Amino acid sequence: MPVANGMPGWPSPAQPRDMDQLLDLDIDLQQLPKQVNPPDFWQEKAACYGLDPEVFFPTTEEEAGLALSYCGLCSVREVCLAWSIQNGERYGVWGGTTEQQRRRLIRHVA
Numbered sequence: 116m117p118v119a120n121g122m123p124g125w126p127s128p129a130q131p132r133d134m135d136q137l138l139d140l141d142i143d144l145q146q147l148p149k150q151v152n153p154p155d156f157w158q159e160k161a162a163c164y165g166l167d168p169e170v171f172f173p174t175t176e177e178e179a180g181l182a183l184s185y186c187g188l189c190s191v192r193e194v195c196l197a198w199s200i201q202n203g204e205r206y207g208v209w210g211g212t213t214e215q216q217r218r219r220l221i222r223h224v225a
C-alpha cells in the first residue's frame with residue numbers, strides 16, 4: 116500500500132505508537148493548505164473512506180491507534196488536518212491527530 120508523503124513531524128505507520136511520541140508531534144500548521152474544500156470533495160480519496168466512523172471517534176487517546184494507522188497511509192492527510200483546524204473540529208481523529216494533539220498544536224501557535 117502506498118505511503119503518502121507527509122509533512123515532517125508525522126510518524127510513519129511503521130514507527131511505534133508510543134503515546135508520548137504521539138502527543139509530541141512537531142507539525143508546522145503554517146505549512147498546511149490555506150484554502151480547503153469540505154470533506155465531500157476529498158473523502159473518496161481518504162484511507163478511511165467507507166470505514167466505520169466509530170474507529171475515528173475513540174473514547175480515549177490510547178484507543179486512537181487504529182485510526183492513526185489509517186491516517187498514516189492517507190493521501191489527503193494534510194487537507195484533512197487543515198480542514199479540522201480551520202473548522203474547529205474538536206472531536207475525533209483528523210489528519211493523523213487526536214483531539215488532544217490538535218488542542219496542543221493550536222495552543223502552540225495561538
Ligand code: SF4
Nearest residue numbers: 161163186189195210
Ligand atoms: S487523514 Fe485520517 S481521518 Fe483524515 S481522511 Fe485520512 S484517514 Fe481519514
